[in-house]
Amino acid sequence: MRRRDKAFLGFSLSALAGTTVVVAVAVWFLWKQSTEAEEKAVEALAATLGQRTERIIINARALLDRLNELKLAPCSEPHLRAMDEAAFSQPHILAIGYWEAAERLCGAGFTQAIQLKPPKADRIYESGVIAWWPGPQTEVDGVEIFLMRLGQYDVALDPRMLLQATPTRGRQVGLWVEGLRMASVPIEARLPDPDTLSTGLTVDQGAGRMVSRVTLDTVFPIDVVVVEPIGQFWNRYWPAVALTVAIVLVLTALWLYSVSSYTRRRLSLSTELREALAQDRIDARYQPIIDLATGRCVGAEVLARWTREGGESVEADTLISVAEHAGLVPRITLAMVDATLEDLGRILRAESHLQINLNLAPEDLESTDFSEALAGRLERAGVGARNVKLEITERALINSEETRRFINHLRGQGHEIAIDDFGTGYSSLSYLESFELDTLKIDKSFVDAIGTGSVTSNVIYHVIEMAKGLQLDIVAEGVETREQAQWLRSQGVAYAQGFLYSRPLSARGFQHYLRTHRGTNVYSLRGLGRAGGRKTVRGQPAE
Helix, strand or coil: CCHHHHHHHHHHHHHHHHHHHHHHHHHHHHHHHHHHHHHHHHHHHHHHHHHHHHHHHHHHHHHHHHHHCCCCCCCCHHHHHHHHHHHCCCCCEEEEEEEECCEEEEEEECCCCCCCCCCCCCEECCCCCEEECCCHHHEECCEECEEEEECCEEEEECCCHHHHCCCCCCCEEEEEECCEEEEEECCCCCCCCHHHCCCEEEEECCCCEEEEEEEEECCCEEEEEEEEEHHHHHHHHHHHHHHHHHHHHHHHHHHHHCHHHHCCCCCCHHHHHHHHHHCCCEEEEEEEEEECCCCCEEEEEEEEEEECCCCCEECHHHHHHHHHHHCCHHHHHHHHHHHHHHHHHHHHHHCCCCEEEEEECHHHHCCCHHHHHHHHHHHHHCCCHHHEEEEEEHHHHCCHHHHHHHHHHHHHCCCCEEEEEECCCCCCHHHHCCCCCCEEEECHHHHHCCCCCCHHHHHHHHHHHHHHHCCCEEEECCCCCHHHHHHHHHCCCCEECCCCCCCCECHHHHHHHHHHCCCCCCCCCCCCCCCCCCCCCCCCCCC
16 A cells, blocks of 8 residues: 555544544533433423422412301301302312211312212321322222312312423323322323432433433422433434534534635524614514404404514514513514504504503513603503503513502503413412403413313313403403304303404504404304303493
8 A cells, every 4th residue: 555545544534533533522412412401301390390289289278278267057058159169269179078077068169079088098287187199099080189188178189280281292290299199191101109210310221211300399399200212302302413413524524625614603593683673673463352242353462573584484482582582572562562553553543442462571570661661652652551451471470569569550551451371370360369450361272172171171161260250351362263262252251362363464454354343243253142241341332
């Protein structure tokens, strides 16, 4: 072999070895990053479950205290009615029962469970609380419930509700409280006991699965166990690994050819978003809100839309995520105010009953700057505060005292307040009662469950009844079928929005929609019937 060939071979082998090392390091790094991302995802999932479980158990304990203070004749009509109201005050409660000694005399709720008399309690506390964890001895109507008793009352909780609204992304998830299994997804999942696992993520090569255990330092000792097949784990992260390896190979080859080709830099999405805001390139879209009884359009929710210079539409979730990260949420909110006043100012000045719903983020509620800016814009445009209803999410209520003051301030300016996407956070309607609100918007996930027979489909009954009890207007989001609209109307829900009526429209499209949808029965709702007892629309009588 000639010396030049040896040199070339040596260089080739060195380049191959170097590339192999780089690829190996990249794969190791991606594996490390992937497992860390998985651990964080599981920790976030566990934190969500732990907070929800803790709150539900604490609320149930407080409810038992209140029940034992009742001074009503046992099992009388007023007594049963009081227990009914208590049972419907929290969506996770299946039943409430009244005991005298060892006999359960009567009950209220979805299932009275008179036959439910578990022979042996799992826990007896010094406070007097007796608890039975879900198991064959607590099974009622095919559901293994969690039962708490204090004094003469018990509360039966549906443990499935602890995990029902939690996105598990195909993982098997189990929840243990005080070392006893409370719930799992799926229900029949076979999960290792937390005591047999170390904390954190473990790769079980023999069983071909990833096993995570998270222990939460809460009022109650809570463990969450998450199991996922390794194949599914790789399916989630392998594209990133493969893409990284490909990029490493391409970059290595291109570096040998020309290092200068890598000097280009693209603007980040946050930088692009700042430029788009400065150039008024964030568009407003309007999704009509419909009176279910008359079919009349009574307003719209304004939604932000961003199309990049290349014509690429940015998903709404991505837009909000980028805006939150860059601290641009208040600017987007005010941009929507400006766009709405420019698009619909003339109509809003002429029709005081028409309402445009504006979404507020928690960042908008942190100071009075937003409310002052909003008030100034409305005053200059000659539009009343009542024309702009403000929507806030449940997570915005976490800092309750500060938020309560800000909500009262906004209502003092003349705005109505709506709670958006109710049911996706941690609030209960009894908690919302402490805020001055006007409207509750039922999240699309609950509307989708109508008629499906799922656990979630039962929750919407509670939400509607309790919202009525708080005298809140109710708007159902994401209505897509006539059957959903018919069911909602039969339950006394007054308003709805969704693709059944219209997708989000441009300003011109919404103005045309408004002109053509002012009468009754013009939304393909003929034959739905008329719900009795509907509330009068604020500002105008019901037709």
